Amino acid sequence: MIDALMNDREIRRAAESARPGDEPVQTLARAAWSVIAEPGDGVAGALIAQLGAAEALRFGLSDESFGLAEKAVQDGRRRWMPRAHPRAVRDALRGAAEVGAQVLLPGDADWPSAVDDLGDHAPTMLWVRGEASHLAATSRVAIVGARAATAYGDSVAAELAGDLAAGGTMVVSGGAYGIDGSAHRASLGAGGATVAFLAGGVDRAYPAGHQQLFERIRSSGAVLSELPCGAAPTKFRFLARNRLIAALGAATVVVEAGWRSGSLNTAGHASSLGRPLGAVPGPVTSAASAGCHRLMREYDAVCVTNAAEVREMLGIDAAPTADTDRTDPEQVRLLDALSTRTAHPPVELARLSGLSVERTRALLGTLSLEGTVKQEENGWRRART
Structure with a gap:
């Protein structure tokens, strides 16, 4: 199948367009694997890890023997062969181009190496928008x-x-x-x-x-x-x-x-x-x-x-803030009641902190001058640091 993909000018151009400047064989091989194998197929993953994506594709769709893993490979071939059509790979690459999707392969600068912890069940490639x-x-x-x-x-x-x-x-x-x-x-x-x-x-x-x-x-x-x-x-x-x-x-x-x-x-x-x-x-x-x-x-x-x-x-330590050194217990109570995400009106903050509305307004003014809190249309919230 990899030879058919490489020899088809339209499909080759689609791969080159998806990853300009790269040799298209790896793009085509991994795109083919994403088409013919279901997510997490461990047999496909093991073949790719051992032979590389292109050679694994050649072998996986052939009738060659693979020693001790012969039964697993034979079962895999029965799953993969019905989907092994160059047209399906062409359609996948065309679809990606139409929506502006990026093709991401292992080893790319933006590849999330954390998914490699899945071993043979790691993705062969990622389609990203x-x-x-x-x-x-x-x-x-x-x-x-x-x-x-x-x-x-x-x-x-x-x-x-x-x-x-x-x-x-x-x-x-x-x-x-x-x-x-x-x-x-x-x-x-x-x-x-x-x-x-x-x-x-x-x-x-x-x-x-x-x-x-x-x-x-x-x-x-x-x-x-x-x-x-x-x-x-x-x-x-x-x-x-x-x-x-x-x-x-x-x-x-x-x-x-x-x-x-x-x-x-x-x-x-x-x-x-x-x-x-x-x-x-x-x-x-x-x-x-x-x-x-x-x-x-x-x-x-x-x-x-x-x-x-x-x-x-x-394992992230909370960033040190000036709140650690605050000695005014009312300021501490008010800051505890404030959210960094949702703004609350002074009346609600007074209820949450147990302070009077008048005292809450006064403290908000002081904290605003420090840049610790921000006023928005519907109330006050803590400034993000």
């Missing part, structure tokens, strides 16, 4: 949870993601309804970067109701997939996609999950990779939090209640 440089962020956290999230879950996910993003941590999630969407939106609202892994091609907005959200993510982050353009999301691909979310995140936090939630699959991948795992507690009567409680009980997940505890999981 947005700014791929965000994938190299040093501080990354995966925030996942239920699609049918409660108001409590959405609120906690937004608070965690917003505070983390405001502090420079990139938020990784899956672009789904519920907790994923809340985490992405809060990250964007805080001016931070966020990345969404899809279970289908990056030319498809799934779920369709998040079309505008994906557009916003692409403008200040990235939407990516290991599947070629045109690929449809399936149940298996959602589960396979979860391993990439867990691998890219330096830690994974499950905000809300039912007893059998798919988010537990992401948590399992994080645990097997040795990534720190956190879970947000909920009411013991809530079925929506049963999965989180299960993670804390059975998987030794860390109980997470705020962004500072997530930073602790990531």
Whole structure:
């Protein structure tokens, strides 16, 4: 197949256009593997690791013997052959060009090396829309949870993601309804970067109701997939996609999950990779939090209640601030009541801090002169540092 791809001028030009200046053989070989093999195919991954993508493609679609792994290779060939059509590779590259998707290969400057921890189950390539440089962020956290999230879950996910993003941590999630969407939106609202892994091609907005959200993510982050353009999301691909979310995140936090939630699959991948795992507690009567409680009980997940505890999981020390040296207890109480993400009116801040409204207004004026707080149209919030 690799020879057919290289000898087809149209397909070769498409590969050269996707990666100008590069020898197209590697692009074509890895694009072909992304077409013929399902995500996480360990047999394909082992062949590529041993032979290189192009030679593995030649061998994988031949009838040559492979010694001790013969049965696994034969089973792989039966999976790959029905999809081994040069036209499918051409269509994938064309689809990427039409939506402006970037082709990212292992070894590229922007390749997220964290996914290499998946070994033979690592992606053969990534199709990216947005700014791929965000994938190299040093501080990354995966925030996942239920699609049918409660108001409590959405609120906690937004608070965690917003505070983390405001502090420079990139938020990784899956672009789904519920907790994923809340985490992405809060990250964007805080001016931070966020990345969404899809279970289908990056030319498809799934779920369709998040079309505008994906557009916003692409403008200040990235939407990516290991599947070629045109690929449809399936149940298996959602589960396979979860391993990439867990691998890219330096830690994974499950905000809300039912007893059998798919988010537990992401948590399992994080645990097997040795990534720190956190879970947000909920009411013991809530079925929506049963999965989180299960993670804390059975998987030794860390109980997470705020962004500072997530930073602790990531090994990030809180930046020293002038608050450490404050001696005025009323200022400390007011600063504790202020959020870096959401502005609150003085009346609400007075209620949260236990101060009078008059005293709250006076302290806000003092802290504003220091640059510690900022006034916005709907209230006051702490200035981001």
